[in-house]
Amino acid sequence: MSDAAQPGAAEVRAAAEALKNALDRHLEAVERRSAEVGDAADAARAEAAVHAAFDELAAAGEAYDEVLYDVYDEVTPFEIPGGDSMPPYAGPEEPGSLSVLVRRDYTVVEPQRLMAQAQRVTALDPDSADADEEALEGPFAGSGVHAALSVLFGEYEPDEIATRHGEFGLEEGDSTLWVIAGEEPAEPGEWLASPFEAADPERVVCRFDVSAVFDEEEDLYDEDGGGGPGGR
Template structure:
């Protein structure tokens, strides 16, 4: 970063004061919380996270230094549930990412699908990757593709599944034009995430850490003997 673009010492100091204020506000909200999912605590948490992130960035830009703590961003946590206590409907929202790592394998599968379909005589959809993907997902259910992705020349990326609650089931055809537009994080009953990031975190444990973890797990068993 150039000197001209660097924040001033006063800006860094002001950001530090904002963090102090946000800490006081968060503590006050926690001390006076009205329940487990008090929205005031959630809002104070987000304000603290934003203030800490701003201070960390300015501190680094000005002094090439970082803070010794990390507060997860608001996008990493679900907000308090505000949906119906007794939902009469639900929606299951699924996103799965794949990388096309073996295009020829994908194309070969698409050609076999095309050859077996008498209605597609003369079609050349299997000659392109996007056409082959259309044939693949038209032939197989998404769950089957997920279980056989390597066979189709695909590599799994991140995936997430959200179960959201609704007051009443949607009318037929009501949301088909924009299926994910009204996904409300505050109506998520539960969610399940799969990512290589989690595997990387487990791989970061060295042998000594694993031994310590196993020892901790075994301690209650030893005490019972």
């Protein structure tokens, strides 16, 4: 990028003004929602306006933070989470059922350790080895990572694997948990063919994310006295 294209003081001031305006619009939307006395449709529109203003505020805050750092090597003392990761909630007000969807990522960093742990399981419980061998239509634990994974995830609960992942030759990655609202409980076996089609972001009541990127962001802000000049 040429020097002429680099942002300067004027761009920082413009971003600051945009952030101030976004703050005003967000507050106005919140105040309108608080004063809303109409029907459910009016309340829904007021709620949507708050979400839209929040997204605008988040974008303006991020833009200001970026240009402030580029020009002055400085950061803001606050962080506005991005609001565009999830849409506004559009599920039932009183859920009749809940679905809990969990994703945990792992890297297989020590395949031999993974297969050795699976061998220990099958040595203690030969019946589990027979079951996994039949399901895989091939050799069981000790002869391949796929078979070892089948043995271990069949033997241990996912939460236990998450706690002991290092023992199994795995390295933990990102994870997320979504709680999704539904109207009626599903019939037995109804969703087994497509278990994750219910992952509708508009029905998410709450979610919990774990990622190394969050730790990295905290470390960047903690450098040089916790987010002061050059602390990004």
